[in-house]
Amino acid sequence: xxxxxxxxxxxxxxxxxxxxxxxxxxxxxxxxxxxxxxxxxxxxxxxxxxxxxxxxxxxxxxxxxxxxxxxxxxxxxxxxxxxxxxxxxxxxxxxxxxxxxxxxxxxxxxxxxxxxxxxxxxxxxxxxxxxxxxxxxxxxxxxxxxxxxxxxxxxxxxxxxxxxxxxxxxxxxxxxxxxxxxxxxxxxxxxxxxxxxxxxxxxxxxxxxxxxxxxxxxxxxxxxxxxxxxxxxxxxxxxxxxxxxxxxxxxxxxxxxxxxxxxxxxxxxxxxxxxxxxxxxxxxxxxxxxxxxxxxxx
Amino acid sequence: xxxxxxxxxxxxxxxxxxxxxxxxxxxxxxxxxxxxxxxxxxxxxxxxxxxxxxxxxxxxxxxxxxxxxxxxxxxxxxxxxxxxxxxxxxxxxxxxxxxxxxxxxxxxxxxxxxxxxxxxxxxxxxxxxxxxxxxxxxxxxxxxxxxxxxxxxxxxxxxxxxxxxxxxxxxxxxxxxxxxxxxxxxxxxxxxxxxxxxxxxxxxxxxxxxxxxxxxxxxxxxxxxxxxxxxxxxxxxxxxxxxxxxxxxxxxxxxxxxxxxxxxxxxxxxxxxxxxxxxxxxxxxxxxxxxxxxxxxxxxxxxxxxxxxxxxxxxxxxxxxxxxxxxxxxxxxxxxxxxxxxxxxxxxxxxxxxxxxxxxxxxxxxxxxxxxxxxxxxxxxxxxxxxxxxxxxx
Ligand SMILES: Nc1ncnc2c1ncn2[C@@H]1O[C@H](COP(=O)(O)OP(=O)(O)O)[C@@H](O)[C@H]1O
Ligand SMILES: [Mg+2]
Numbered sequence: 001x002x003x004x005x006x007x008x009x010x011x012x013x014x015x016x017x018x019x020x021x022x023x024x025x026x027x028x029x030x031x032x033x034x035x036x037x038x039x040x041x042x043x044x045x046x047x048x049x050x051x052x053x054x055x056x057x058x059x060x061x062x063x064x065x066x067x068x069x070x071x072x073x074x075x076x077x078x079x080x081x082x083x084x085x086x087x088x089x090x091x092x093x094x095x096x097x098x099x100x101x102x103x104x105x106x107x108x109x110x111x112x113x114x115x116x117x118x119x120x121x122x123x124x125x126x127x128x129x130x131x132x133x134x135x136x137x138x139x140x141x142x143x144x145x146x147x148x149x150x151x152x153x154x155x156x157x158x159x160x161x162x163x164x165x166x167x168x169x170x171x172x173x174x175x176x177x178x179x180x181x182x183x184x185x186x187x188x189x190x191x192x193x194x195x196x197x198x199x200x201x202x203x204x205x206x207x208x209x210x211x212x213x214x215x216x217x218x219x220x221x222x223x224x225x226x227x228x229x230x231x232x233x234x235x236x237x238x239x240x241x242x243x244x245x246x247x248x249x250x251x252x253x254x255x256x257x258x259x260x261x262x263x264x265x266x267x268x269x270x271x272x273x274x275x276x277x278x279x280x281x282x283x284x285x286x287x288x289x290x291x292x293x294x295x296x297x298x
Numbered sequence: 299x300x301x302x303x304x305x306x307x308x309x310x311x312x313x314x315x316x317x318x319x320x321x322x323x324x325x326x327x328x329x330x331x332x333x334x335x336x337x338x339x340x341x342x343x344x345x346x347x348x349x350x351x352x353x354x355x356x357x358x359x360x361x362x363x364x365x366x367x368x369x370x371x372x373x374x375x376x377x378x379x380x381x382x383x384x385x386x387x388x389x390x391x392x393x394x395x396x397x398x399x400x401x402x403x404x405x406x407x408x409x410x411x412x413x414x415x416x417x418x419x420x421x422x423x424x425x426x427x428x429x430x431x432x433x434x435x436x437x438x439x440x441x442x443x444x445x446x447x448x449x450x451x452x453x454x455x456x457x458x459x460x461x462x463x464x465x466x467x468x469x470x471x472x473x474x475x476x477x478x479x480x481x482x483x484x485x486x487x488x489x490x491x492x493x494x495x496x497x498x499x500x501x502x503x504x505x506x507x508x509x510x511x512x513x514x515x516x517x518x519x520x521x522x523x524x525x526x527x528x529x530x531x532x533x534x535x536x537x538x539x540x541x542x543x544x545x546x547x548x549x550x551x552x553x554x555x556x557x558x559x560x561x562x563x564x565x566x567x568x569x570x571x572x573x574x575x576x577x578x579x580x581x582x583x584x585x586x587x588x589x590x591x592x593x594x595x596x597x598x599x600x601x602x603x604x605x606x607x608x609x610x611x612x613x614x615x616x617x618x619x620x621x622x623x624x625x626x627x628x629x630x631x632x633x634x635x636x637x638x639x640x641x642x643x644x645x646x647x648x649x650x651x652x653x654x655x656x657x658x659x660x661x662x663x664x665x666x667x668x669x670x671x672x673x674x675x676x677x678x679x680x681x682x683x684x685x686x687x688x689x690x691x692x
Contacts, residue, residue: 193401193403195399195401195403196403196405196406198370198390198397198399198403199397199403199404199405200405200416201369201370201389201390201391202368202369202370202390202391202395202396202397202465203391203396203416203417203420203464203465203468204391204417204420204421204468205391205416205420206391209420213405213416214405217407218407
């Protein structure tokens with residue numbers, strides 16, 4: 001190395017490498033700022049509420065009390081259970097309904113693909129609330145579903161009812177979150193090279209085996225994304241339980257909403273939100289683990 | 299002669315018309331209503347254990363033919379038999395045939411071992427046997443120790459070998475290969491050509507090989523069908539196709555050829571006279587004399603020797619006069635473009651045997667004599683159809 005040069009190569013290299021390590025962070029800065037303002041700050045605020053005591057009138061003071069947690073958990077175990085059962089059932093149902101739909105659009109859609117995809121998201125053009133209320137009519141005691149079953153076919157007794165039962169809540173959740181399942185499934189299925197399925201069939205796999213060994217495993221990222229996009233909001237949902245259910249079918253979302261907006265009991269609401277968040281996080285991690293290892297063994 | 303392994307009888311395939319592409323021909327005439335005829339009434343017999351190639355330009359129907367043999371596509375009409383059994387409507391998984399796909403189509407989520415074992419597992423082969431057969435096959439394609447990798451971690455050449463192993467491990471009666479070397483660079487392709495041929499000789503399985511590369515087909519094949527527009531124009535071993543192309547298309551597709559309009563005159567012993575447009579007369583093998591008088595005669599560039607103007611040309615050779623338009627020195631040989639007296643361009647390759655310096659080449663502008671043996675002449679019909687040895691005669 002020649003030392004007579006004005007700027008020693010070593011120094012310039014060091015400068016360049018320092019620049020190289022700084023640049024990525026500089027590029028990330030806007031994103032980090034965004035996350036900080038819209039995610040970290042509210043979550044921190046919530047956490048502070050959850051360990052505070054007081055009321056809206058007197059103001060909340062940080063007292064590091066965990067009462068909100070212990071009280072919330074001991075009183076609302078049933079609502080947590082409802083959320084898990086309804087949200088979980090609805091997620092499974094959306095998967096069972098969504099997979100054939102996404103599969104059909106991806107592989108048989110032909111030139112109607114875009115139209116069919118549009119139909120999947122078409123319900124979003126109407127308010128979530130209105131659609132859920134119309135399910136109340138659909139599932140009503142004398143509505144288009146139960147009416148004929150009772151009076152025309154005579155299968156059900158005259159006093160049979162769906163609204164205010166868990167079935168109605170699950171039906172509502174399933175309906176409302178179905179597009180969130182179909183779209184990621186479609187994306188995953190659409191990406192599958194049709195020749196892989198041909199290759200499987202060339203290698204003595206029947207249609208069913210080709211599906212089981214090739215199509216489904218390759219669609220797993222879509223299954224994963226779809227179940228998360230359905231399960232997480234379904235767990236926290238309160239609109240379906242409120243409009244289609246009864247006090248007995250309350251989900252944890254209803255409790256949180258009630259505590260926050262009606263009773264203004266911020267600490268308990270915040271604590272419950274945190275428990276819900278932690279619960280979902282644990283469930284998701286466990287799920288990712290199972291699905292991840294499945295993908296490896298195929 | 300060996301048994302017929304694959305037989306195609308009047309196989310016809312049209313796309314379009316209705317969504318499935320089936321039974322179109324019954325009610326729609328091709329060329330109207332957007333119907334594409336991919337394969338046009340082909341009769342073909344592939345023999346047991348042979349390396350058979352379908353050669354032709356892109357879009358001539360090679361892949362479609364192969365896919366119908368594999369069962370991925372059903373013919374619009376016609377019959378496909380494997381080892382004497384009608385398989386026209388059998389799904390791929392019920393045919394004793396395996397395919398090496400153009401893009402390999404390896405299963406990305408499975409290891410190399412699981413990829414290769416896929417077919418054996420579907421056929422419920424015992425675990426222990428699967429292990430040994432997969433290992434043997436990976437050795438055959440020179441990839442031992444790659445069992446636990448994923449396809450994404452392999453280079454194109456290695457992925458190609460895995461695709462080959464995955465198909466061959468099932469010991470099919472016929473292996474179908476659709477331009478398997480198309481994605482490899484030239485050097486690797488040459489190497490794989492030799493290796494494919496070795497593997498085929500090793501396992502003794504019938505190979506049906508699709509390619510648009512004439513050199514590749516010539517290197518590897520026992521027999522080649524040269525396809526054009528959904529039919530094949532000639533079927534034969536590489537030497538026959540090169541030395542005796544039956545159509546203008548075949549002559550042009552396999553190597554360079556010089557074609558000259560000629561009218562056939564009288565027969566004289568083993569030869570017939572052919573009168574050329576510039577007034578000269580040459581001799582062609584009498585066997586090429588077909589029913590039509592107006593034909594094109596052809597001669598390959600390396601068969602022609604150049605003599606200086608006025609130099610003595612051996613008596614038995616065909617002789618033509620011309621003028622050098624261009625000479626390209628290529629090291630081992632020199633490539634000349636000669637213009638004949640009636641303006642035809644003739645390509646000549648000459649080995650640089652006696653040349654010692656650039657100065658001793660024939661120079662552009664120089665008058666020369668072209669000479670070749672009558673036996674090196676071939677003939678094709680002037681309208682492009684075969685005069686002899688066409689699809690029916692082969
Ligand atoms: N699925 C299909 N639908 C419509 N046309 C097709 C289809 N497959 C092939 N073709 C047409 O059939 C012809 C032959 O195609 P192909 O067999 O792939 O030719 P090659 O393999 O020789 O390039 C082409 O004109 C092609 O466009
Ligand atoms: Mg092709």
